[in-house]
Amino acid sequence: MTRRRQPTLEEVARHAGVGRGTASRVVNGSAHVSPRAREAVERAIRELGYVPNQAARTLKTRRTDTVALVIAEEEERVFAEPFFAGLVRAVSRAVEESSRRLVLSMVPGEEQLRRLGQFLTPQHVDGVVAVSLHDGLSLPDHADVPVVYVGRPADGRANYVDVDNVGGARQVVEHLLARGRRTIACITGPQDMSSGRDRLDGYRRALHAAGLPFEADLVEAGDFSDPSGVAAAGALVERRPDLDAIFAANDVMALGALRELGRRGIDVPGRVALAGFDGSAAAAASVPVLTTVDQPLARLGAAAVEVLARRIEDASSEPESVVLTAELKVGEST
Amino acid sequence: MTRRRQPTLEEVARHAGVGRGTASRVVNGSAHVSPRAREAVERAIRELGYVPNQAARTLKTRRTDTVALVIAEEEERVFAEPFFAGLVRAVSRAVEESSRRLVLSMVPGEEQLRRLGQFLTPQHVDGVVAVSLHDGLSLPDHADVPVVYVGRPADGRANYVDVDNVGGARQVVEHLLARGRRTIACITGPQDMSSGRDRLDGYRRALHAAGLPFEADLVEAGDFSDPSGVAAAGALVERRPDLDAIFAANDVMALGALRELGRRGIDVPGRVALAGFDGSAAAAASVPVLTTVDQPLARLGAAAVEVLARRIEDASSEPESVVLTAELKVGEST
DNA sequence: TTGTACGCGTTATCAG
DNA sequence: CTGATAACGCGTACAA
Numbered sequence: 192m193t194r195r196r197q198p199t200l201e202e203v204a205r206h207a208g209v210g211r212g213t214a215s216r217v218v219n220g221s222a223h224v225s226p227r228a229r230e231a232v233e234r235a236i237r238e239l240g241y242v243p244n245q246a247a248r249t250l251k252t253r254r255t256d257t258v259a260l261v262i263a264e265e266e267e268r269v270f271a272e273p274f275f276a277g278l279v280r281a282v283s284r285a286v287e288e289s290s291r292r293l294v295l296s297m298v299p300g301e302e303q304l305r306r307l308g309q310f311l312t313p314q315h316v317d318g319v320v321a322v323s324l325h326d327g328l329s330l331p332d333h334a335d336v337p338v339v340y341v342g343r344p345a346d347g348r349a350n351y352v353d354v355d356n357v358g359g360a361r362q363v364v365e366h367l368l369a370r371g372r373r374t375i376a377c378i379t380g381p382q383d384m385s386s387g388r389d390r391l392d393g394y395r396r397a398l399h400a401a402g403l404p405f406e407a408d409l410v411e412a413g414d415f416s417d418p419s420g421v422a423a424a425g426a427l428v429e430r431r432p433d434l435d436a437i438f439a440a441n442d443v444m445a446l447g448a449l450r451e452l453g454r455r456g457i458d459v460p461g462r463v464a465l466a467g468f469d470g471s472a473a474a475a476a477s478v479p480v481l482t483t484v485d486q487p488l489a490r491l492g493a494a495a496v497e498v499l500a501r502r503i504e505d506a507s508s509e510p511e512s513v514v515l516t517a518e519l520k521v522g523e524s525t
Numbered sequence: 526m527t528r529r530r531q532p533t534l535e536e537v538a539r540h541a542g543v544g545r546g547t548a549s550r551v552v553n554g555s556a557h558v559s560p561r562a563r564e565a566v567e568r569a570i571r572e573l574g575y576v577p578n579q580a581a582r583t584l585k586t587r588r589t590d591t592v593a594l595v596i597a598e599e600e601e602r603v604f605a606e607p608f609f610a611g612l613v614r615a616v617s618r619a620v621e622e623s624s625r626r627l628v629l630s631m632v633p634g635e636e637q638l639r640r641l642g643q644f645l646t647p648q649h650v651d652g653v654v655a656v657s658l659h660d661g662l663s664l665p666d667h668a669d670v671p672v673v674y675v676g677r678p679a680d681g682r683a684n685y686v687d688v689d690n691v692g693g694a695r696q697v698v699e700h701l702l703a704r705g706r707r708t709i710a711c712i713t714g715p716q717d718m719s720s721g722r723d724r725l726d727g728y729r730r731a732l733h734a735a736g737l738p739f740e741a742d743l744v745e746a747g748d749f750s751d752p753s754g755v756a757a758a759g760a761l762v763e764r765r766p767d768l769d770a771i772f773a774a775n776d777v778m779a780l781g782a783l784r785e786l787g788r789r790g791i792d793v794p795g796r797v798a799l800a801g802f803d804g805s806a807a808a809a810a811s812v813p814v815l816t817t818v819d820q821p822l823a824r825l826g827a828a829a830v831e832v833l834a835r836r837i838e839d840a841s842s843e844p845e846s847v848v849l850t851a852e853l854k855v856g857e858s859t
Numbered sequence: 860t861t862g863t864a865c866g867c868g869t870t871a872t873c874a875g
Numbered sequence: 876c877t878g879a880t881a882a883c884g885c886g887t888a889c890a891a
Contacts, residue, residue, distance in 0.1 A: 197648060199868055210878035215870060223876060244648060246589075247868035249580035250883045266614045276604035283600075292644075295629050310626075314531060314578060533884060544862035549886060557860060581884035584867050 198239040207235035257292045259319040263328055265299035272443055273471040281492025282320055289500055318499045326383040337502035339495050343385045352494040352513040356386050359484040359517030360393025363466045364438050366482055368401050372436035372464055376409040378423040380440035390440040413444045420447025442467035470520055484517040532573040541569035591626045593653040597662055599633035606777055607805040615826025616654055623834055652833045660717040671836035673829050677719045686828040686847040690720050693818040693851030694727025697800045698772050700816055702735050706770035706798055710743040712757040714774035724774040747778045754781025776801035804854050818851040
């Protein structure tokens with residue numbers, strides 16, 4: 192641990208025989224600098240091992256080159272659902288590519304979210320990507336930094352990226368219908384999240400388009416968690432032993448349902464076909480009996496960061512949104 | 526989004542009718558300030574909504590009030606193992622309590638670790654907590670910031686916190702022995718991590734103390750992952766159908782083994798008793814057939830941050846280590 | 860006990 | 876194209 196102080200831009204400039212201004216221009220890639228000077232500075236940088244002081248830079252420019260990824264769920268859950276792992280990875284990569292730093296924070300409740308608000312200021316971050324905000328929760332509005340939501344927020348007036356939940360759910364259910372299934376149950380997501388509502392909506396529309404009635408007792412509420420999938424599947428098969436398919440609003444619940452069906456000795460997909468939504472858990476567990484939507488998390492994360500970057504530049508408050516189309520991904524023999 | 530500039534300390538001072546120096550002293554809790562002035566400043570702070578500028582503060586004090594938690598595993602794995610979730614939560618809480626910020630980074634390989642090294646400087650962080658470093662990997666030594674490892678690193682000359690892996694494993698195995706098990710297999714952890722080696726060592730010692738031979742074909746290598754637990758369990762029961770217990774070096778593998786045993790119709794714990802180590806996965810999945818060590822992640826995380834805080838203050842390079850004793854946690858009817 | 864002045868390392872402005 | 880120079884907001888000796 193040699194306590195050697197890091198070299199300053201001043202020292203680099205002296206070492207290269209130029210003024211500090213020129214050195215700065217080189218570091219920041221300004222065009223107006225002679226090749227000769229540029230090279231001298233670059234060599235000095237290499238030789239001295241110079242690295243810009245972030246604090247000084249932030250103080251001057253009022254930019255932090257940092258974006259926050261806020262996940263409004265408790266840690267336990269974040270770690271339990273593959274969706275979040277994929278999203279973290281995607282956003283992380285995208286942020287890195289825009290040569291910014293990422294800070295990740297998971298906030299279980301309103302209280303913690305408010306405390307985090309202290310940190311979501313221009314002083315600490317240039318922008319934030321927020322995910323999984325239930326209707327009630329929302330980021331402090333006077334936060335003063337651009338926010339991009341992953342998943343359409345309740346009031347559509349905000350920057351957000353999302354997949355086409357309605358269309359995706361509809362496709363999945365239509366696929367089940369095309370396979371001859373007629374009594375299709377639905378395990379919904381939380382109804383205080385647009386993704387939960389929209390997927391239920393897609394289910395409903397598929398039935399309607401096929402001229403089938405919407406039967407309330409074929410619908411069971413879930414909350415995207417594994418246990419809720421287990422419970423819902425159990426309730427459904429007991430209430431409606433005649434069902435021949437289940438559409439779960441996400442893969443985690445679908446996997447829970449799969450286990451529960453197995454426990455009850457119900458043949459999947461022989462007797463009951465199973466469908467999830469996001470494709471994440473199914474892929475991880477390599478379960479070939481699931482029909483899902485291929486949710487391109489990488490693209491979703493990239494889109495979020497892209498929109499955010501634009502907002503950071505522009506600061507025009509015209510909300511912008513990107514909705515990715517959902518592509519069906521058919522499991523084996525469903 | 527009212528683009529209102531944040532108030533400066535100067536403004537606070539003026540608003541309170543005092544000098545900037547006094548205002549600063551109040552903010553930093555200096556003792557030498559009159560109650561009268563203190564209150565005036567405090568009110569000004571409240572009224573103006575002042576919050577200290579971190580960049581300026583860092584520039585001046587050369588302290589960032591930030592610590593990094595570096596997990597040397599790929600994201601997918603971090604999210605898959607409950608151990609990490611618990612650790613993140615614990616460290617996160619502890620760091621918060623020391624009123625610092627936490628940045629979390631997961632690095633899959635050597636390359637990324639080296640790139641991260643650019644960030645692990647006094648300029649960005651005051652210290653780092655590192656976890657799951659395989660023997661080969663290590664943080665850049667010229668990093669110049671104090672590091673505390675979670676889990677004893679290969680060369681013991683470093684700050685670290687750990688649980689008593691040898692003793693814990695030994696206790697678990699001895700418990701199996703006390704229950705009358707005699708042919709106890711072991712699924713090891715990675716042998717390039719001290720936790721993996723030590724737990725195998727504990728297994729060996731328990732056998733030795735009981736006068737039982739160490740049989741090589743009762744040992745199967747794992748890497749702490751679920752699939753490796755599945756594979757190892759399968760290999761073991763095929764090679765040694767006579768085994769009556771399996772000790773897995775962590776819970777994730779134990780759960781994998783449990784599933785595999787179930788798949789093969791082997792009665793657990795009737796015919797084969799099962800034991801894990803860290804208690805995390807067992808608790809999460811509420812599997813009562815596992816005997817494990819109760820690894821107090823909260824305490825481990827707290828200890829890590831505590832040691833780190835001390836190192837940040839002191840900077841004396843006398844390495845410090847904390848080893849928590851392992852407490853047996855007996856599963857139901859094993 | 861309090862206020863003043865300086866410097867932390869950068870970037871941006873402005874003459875040259 | 877280049878080199879001084881003024882902020883950026885704060886902590887802290889130092890003087891009062």
